Amino acid sequence: MPLHSLTPLPGGATLGRWHLTETPAALWPLLADAAAYAPLLPARADGPRQAQWLAGRVLAQRLLAAASPAPLPLLRNDEAGRPWLAGVRPQPAVSLSHSGEWVAALLAPPGTALGIDVEMVRDKAQRIARKFLNEKELAIAEKISLPPCPGLHADQELFSLLWSAKETLYKLAGQRGLIFRENLLLDLPPQAWPMPGTLPARLRLGKAVSRHQICYLRPAAGYVLTYCYQVFS
Structure with a gap:
């Protein structure tokens, strides 16, 4: 199953892991508000990188949905490439990473300094x-x-x-x-x-x-x- 795990951590953080086996075409339907994400997809991303990018956002949405029943915010990247959640106050902290067949995400309460890498x-x-x-x-x-x-x-x-x-x-x-x-x-x-x-x-x-x-x-x-x-x- 592509969603490997959502693991609660001390302090209200959650670690998410996704085993990536899908193509971009299979991931788009899993993404809530896919139309809003379409213009954000990196123009130079090839098929595997598109899949990693999409899986990261699907995983972030799964983490957010597990944390709160509120509407899912849009995940954007700032000028330095760091992810942030648009339209949410206060903003939960989020970090993403991907390599090969694995995508990882970390979600934590607002004001948390965090990082993740796979x-x-x-x-x-x-x-x-x-x-x-x-x-x-x-x-x-x-x-x-x-x-x-x-x-x-x-x-x-x-x-x-x-x-x-x-x-x-x-x-x-x-x-x-x-x-x-x-x-x-x-x-x-x-x-x-x-x-x-x-x-x-x-x-x-x-x-x-x-x-x-x-x-x-x-x-x-x-x-x-x-x-x-x-x-x-």
């Missing part, structure tokens, strides 16, 4: 590790092990997870121009990690440093998913 495990993150991990993180990464997953290269999964964690922290920060190696910091435990688990992280914005816990899991073999949120009272 990644297909590939060798790219390991090849570009020096671009997003600092020297301390790189050194500790050599001492980390994840529970084995059949058919996966352990290092490729680990570095894909670390990349995903920094992507999630970047989304939570909500600012452009951040340097992954300097502003988005992972306090990596040099040991065997459980799966799923949590990863301590710090966000350095100017002189201010905030601490966060990034949750991670395997949504399926060959994929990693991370998310983080901070509910402000």
Whole structure:
């Protein structure tokens, strides 16, 4: 079933996962107010990317419908590409991600800083590790092990997870121009990690440093998913 799960989280947040098997033609009828979304579809998106884009919005609508019986608001993207809900006051916080056959969404109460990222495990993150991990993180990464997953290269999964964690922290920060190696910091435990688990992280914005816990899991073999949120009272 394409809708994999809607998982309530502490603080009133909800994690949604969608296993994407549909074509764009099959997804359009699942989208409430599809006519309003048609002009928002990215012009350069090919078939698979259209399916990911549509599934993300269908998943967001499922999360919203489960949270409230009110009419479903339109999901838009701001100039930086961040999703937001038009016509809703106060606005629930929402974050979306997709990769390959998986789409993920995080919905939280208004005022929540949040981020989510799902990644297909590939060798790219390991090849570009020096671009997003600092020297301390790189050194500790050599001492980390994840529970084995059949058919996966352990290092490729680990570095894909670390990349995903920094992507999630970047989304939570909500600012452009951040340097992954300097502003988005992972306090990596040099040991065997459980799966799923949590990863301590710090966000350095100017002189201010905030601490966060990034949750991670395997949504399926060959994929990693991370998310983080901070509910402000």
